[in-house]
Amino acid sequence: MSDARKDILERIRAGLGRGPLAEGAISGLEKNLAAPTRHLIPERGRGEGRALVDRFRAEAERANATIARIAAREDAPAGVAAYLKEHGLPTAIRAAPALENVSWTEQNGLTAGFGQAGADDAVGVTQAFAGVAETGTLVTLSGPQTPSSLNFLPDTHIVLLDSARIFAAYEDVWTRLRTELGSGEMPRAVTWIAGPSRSADIELKLLLGVHGPRRLHILLIDGQGG
Amino acid sequence: MKVSSPRFKDNAREALADAALRESLRSFTRSFPLKRQEAIARLPEFDQLRDIGRAIKDHSLEHLDFYLERFEAQVTARGGQVHWCRDAAEARETILRLCREAGAKTVTKSKSMVGEEIDLNDHLETHGIQPIETDLGEYIIQVREESPSHILAPAIHLSSGQIADTFRDKHPELPAQRSLDDPQTVLEEARAVLRNKFLNADVGLTGANFLIAETGSVVVVTNEGNADLVMTLPKTHIVLAGLEKVVPTLEDGTTILRLLARSSTGQDTATYTTFCTGLGAEDDPDGPDALHIVLLDNGRSEMLAGAFREMLRCIRCGACLNHCPVYAQIGGHAYGWVYSGPMGKVLTPGLLGLDHAADLPNASSFCGKCEEVCPMRIPLPKMMRSWRERQFEEKRTPARARAGLRLWASLARRPALYRWVMGLTFGVLGRMGRRRGRFRRMPFAGGWTAVRDFPAPEGKTFLAQWAERKASER
CATH class of the missing domain: 3.40.50.10420 (NagB/RpiA/CoA transferase-like)
Known part of the structure; x- marks a missing residue:
């Protein structure tokens, strides 16, 4: 197989009409990889403060997500219970271990299990790493605290998002991720999520809930009101 | 497939x-x-x-x-x-x-x-x-x-x-x-x-x-x-x-x-x-x-080397298909392979060779819409023309079309003769087609006129009009 590798690299260089890159050229490319440049950030990916929260909300709703505001993390169980009740959905939830320190089962009528989602879990509750106002997109990370199966297997997908972690543009999230995890470090899966699963493959009709969740509900932890 | x-x-x-x-x-x-x-x-x-x-x-x-x-x-x-x-x-x-x-x-x-x-x-x-x-x-x-x-x-x-x-x-x-x-x-x-x-x-x-x-x-x-x-x-x-x-x-x-x-x-x-x-x-x-x-x-x-490198910018969005008047008529299957529409017309001969895709670069109205909507600004019409040129060079174009092109090329290389022949053709066709304004059938162009009429030329040739306008501007 290493023959194939060698052949392909040679063909590429032949196609480009040159030999291997010179040391100087390589160090220039390395520099950019070590400190990536941002390109043009569109207007809708700029701004700050309340404007971002408002834009996130509007854009997420455009993408068929629903949003409810809660004052603090401790209110998440009540928020989840209210949503499930309103839609007549099962009250057994599978939640991310990151949310284990919230009291889920007291007085809300919920039963909660924690960890990755299985085939029979109807409701998945997890927590987003960030939100992107530009398109109302959630950014979730895989890992033991927030297993990625929670995002895809359950019919109902409920995500907690701290309004302080709503950023203007995708690039802001990359910057934050590099700061928090260390430059060049990535979890196995970083997923941008805009609304519930969908398809227009049959006669161009928009249908929700194709393979992933049928509905996406965002609980926005937002002490400031709005 | x-x-x-x-x-x-x-x-x-x-x-x-x-x-x-x-x-x-x-x-x-x-x-x-x-x-x-x-x-x-x-x-x-x-x-x-x-x-x-x-x-x-x-x-x-x-x-x-x-x-x-x-x-x-x-x-x-x-x-x-x-x-x-x-x-x-x-x-x-x-x-x-x-x-x-x-x-x-x-x-x-x-x-x-x-x-x-x-x-x-x-x-x-x-x-x-x-x-x-x-x-x-x-x-x-x-x-x-x-x-x-x-x-x-x-x-x-x-x-x-x-x-x-x-x-x-x-x-x-x-x-x-x-x-x-x-x-x-x-x-x-x-x-x-x-x-x-x-x-x-x-x-x-x-x-x-x-x-x-x-x-x-x-x-x-x-x-x-x-x-x-x-x-x-x-x-x-x-x-x-x-x-x-x-x-x-x-x-x-x-x-x-x-x-x-x-x-x-x-x-x-x-x-x-x-x-x-x-x-x-x-x-x-x-x-x-x-x-x-x-x-x-x-x-x-191999596509990196020649006229088709820019095709490798393609991100498979499908915009060129969605806007193509030819795709709109025949759909994707007719193109005969995984890549259809304008991007397919360029990519298929690139990946499979012209042997397998000779007609594809020719199935275009050259309206230019594909390039206009391509997010990667791939010059698709230009590349279809490059495939056509290659077909001509490799003698894959049908003999009659090649003869016609050669005749036209030899005329076009002699400006005086070209103007004279075109003027003559225009005059004759214009007079013959004056009544209807179009021709149902044309000799040597049966393939074209089988599905549409050929408009009769009106007035003078482009070159003659150009010369007159230049003269009057002076």
Whole structure:
């Protein structure tokens, strides 16, 4: 197989009409990889403060997500219970271990299990790493605290998002991720999520809930009101 | 998939006679351009971003060897493995071997055009491994034993009723009396059937929209979430990607992602965009135990050299198909291979050779719409002309057409003679056609006039008018 590798690299260089890159050229490319440049950030990916929260909300709703505001993390169980009740959905939830320190089962009528989602879990509750106002997109990370199966297997997908972690543009999230995890470090899966699963493959009709969740509900932890 | 591009003309004729297909195409080619237009209206910087996107891709291709090696190093450092494959056969063998090593009986797949390119499903089936397409449209055409008619909406040529009939036929284990009257019930059935397949597959195979050299990430974009189930549940994840997919950084990929969904479906962003990087931490409860990335050349490196390098910027958004007047008439199957529409007309001869695609670069009205909407600003009409030139040089053009072109060329090289002959022709045709204003039939142009009239020339030739105008300006 290493023959194939060698052949392909040679063909590429032949196609480009040159030999291997010179040391100087390589160090220039390395520099950019070590400190990536941002390109043009569109207007809708700029701004700050309340404007971002408002834009996130509007854009997420455009993408068929629903949003409810809660004052603090401790209110998440009540928020989840209210949503499930309103839609007549099962009250057994599978939640991310990151949310284990919230009291889920007291007085809300919920039963909660924690960890990755299985085939029979109807409701998945997890927590987003960030939100992107530009398109109302959630950014979730895989890992033991927030297993990625929670995002895809359950019919109902409920995500907690701290309004302080709503950023203007995708690039802001990359910057934050590099700061928090260390430059060049990535979890196995970083997923941008805009609304519930969908398809227009049959006669161009928009249908929700194709393979992933049928509905996406965002609980926005937002002490400031709005 | 099997190649039928050489019989393009027959394919096109059959497609034109297919009323149901024409009806699907009509609604399709109306709705997608409109949605794209609306999405762009919400992003005023769209054209600037196109220029930046083009520059990113050009830079990546210019340093392709460096970025691929860096990508590989990053994948390896994170527990994955990269397999370089020179051609389709090598990629098929590699994937089969990986599936066998994983002891696979079934492989769930999210939509991969490269998978169609290398005819992967047939190969796996022949060797006793069941590939299962999970993209809704792709699943439908798989059970119908058809091929995709559009790179992003593969079952666009079918009505809901046709799909319901197919499901009744192909899901005999379900009650015969069940209702499949509308798209929603059809969807529910597909969801239920495929959910089991997702959970039980031994290997998951996805394509890649981008490869990120900085981190060794594979970027996969879907609306259904099927790719995420495919890469999250099975113990082995295989990625099949063309080697032109690599870009340097997360920021570079992000910029091009702003163009992708808007150009293809008119969404601001796809529902799910996953950056999949290595095997992850030991304590990650989800995800595979093995990650293999199959990098395919299959003619791409040769395209770097000549007139077709810019085609490697293509991000497979489908905008050129959605806006093409030829595609709107005949749909994707007529093109005879996985890549259809304007991008197919350039890519198919590039990857398969002109032998297999001689008619494709000629099936164009040269309206230029494809280049106008291409987010990567690929000069598709120019490249179709380059293929035509190559056909002429390699003497593939029919003898009569070549003789005609040669006659015209010898005239055009003698300006005085050209003006005289054209003036004469114009005068004669103009007088002959004065009454009707057009000709039903023309000698030597029967192919052209069989389906349309030839307009009779009016007044003087262009060159004569030009000379007069220049003279009067003086």
